[in-house]
Amino acid sequence: MTTLTFYGGVNEIGGNKILLEDKDTRIFLDFGKSFTRRKMYFEEFLNPRVANGIEDFLRMGLLQDIEGAYRDDLMAMSKKKIVPPNIDAVLLSHAHADHADYISFLHRRIPIYMGKTCHLILQAIEERSGSTLEREVLRYKERPIKSGSKTVERKIITFRTGDKFKIGSLDVEPIHVDHSIPGAYGFIIYTSEGTVVYTGDIRLHGTNPQMTIDFIDKAKSVKPIVLIAEGTRIADEERDESEAKVSTECKQISTSQR
Numbered sequence: 001m002t003t004l005t006f007y008g009g010v011n012e013i014g015g016n017k018i019l020l021e022d023k024d025t026r027i028f029l030d031f032g033k034s035f036t037r038r039k040m041y042f043e044e045f046l047n048p049r050v051a052n053g054i055e056d057f058l059r060m061g062l063l064q065d066i067e068g069a070y071r072d073d074l075m076a077m078s079k080k081k082i083v084p085p086n087i088d089a090v091l092l093s094h095a096h097a098d099h100a101d102y103i104s105f106l107h108r109r110i111p112i113y114m115g116k117t118c119h120l121i122l123q124a125i126e127e128r129s130g131s132t133l134e135r136e137v138l139r140y141k142e143r144p145i146k147s148g149s150k151t152v153e154r155k156i157i158t159f160r161t162g163d164k165f166k167i168g169s170l171d172v173e174p175i176h177v178d179h180s181i182p183g184a185y186g187f188i189i190y191t192s193e194g195t196v197v198y199t200g201d202i203r204l205h206g207t208n209p210q211m212t213i214d215f216i217d218k219a220k221s222v223k224p225i226v227l228i229a230e231g232t233r234i235a236d237e238e239r240d241e242s243e244a245k246v247s248t249e250c251k252q253i254s255t256s257q258r
């Protein structure tokens with residue numbers, strides 16, 4: 001049987017955490033931070049407590065109680081039962097926080113698949129901003145942090161567009177898409193019951209629409225049984241909007257004021 005469970009990303013922008021189960025294989029499509037939910041309880045100087053592991057995150061619904069998903073160190077701090085990880089992988093579509101950042105809480109042995117450029121961007125973000133509990137996507141220090149705490153490097157597997165790989169009963173094909181950050185991908189996932197297509201975040205009004213068209217063409221050709229699409233602007237009226245137009249108008253304004 002193949003099932004999809006949405007732990008985030010429905011009726012909100014981002015926060016995507018979509019569990020795809022097929023036979024004995026369990027993967028997440030993205031594992032992002034929900035800005036909408038977080039803003040309901042926290043603000044600049046009011047943050048979830050780190051001292052009790054993931055307790056505040058679970059209580060406030062920023063994370064869901066998913067057995068076999070989270071880090072042993074955080075589970076121990078929250079006085080929760082530690083069980084071996086039972087998620088086979090995360091497919092990360094791109095490096096935006098609302099898709100990537102809550103990977104920080106996941107068990108060290110869960111492999112994270114991402115594009116090569118996405119990996120570079122996450123490395124740059126982590127080098128620049130340092131680590132907080134909510135931004136430990138690539139590596140983290142075991143908590144509670146004390147002298148001699150080990151740094152844990154996550155298992156990262158990178159791909160390029162059109163590469164194909166297998167995770168348990170699933171065959172996966174990432175295809176590049178255009179988005180407001182480089183290194184963004186949609187996924188074609190061949191399950192035992194048919195093909196599932198996940199768009200991640202896409203746009204056609206950006207600087208590289210052809211990349212999104214490549215993805216759409218491929219998605220159309222595999223005749224998916226399920227399409228999971230981002231819908232931030234899906235109900236907007238059509239309007240004359242493109243990054244090329246923004247660029248032209250900015251140039252016009254800046255040159256006319258010389």
Ligand SMILES: [Zn+2]
Pocket residue numbers: 094096099179201
């Ligand atoms: Zn995005």
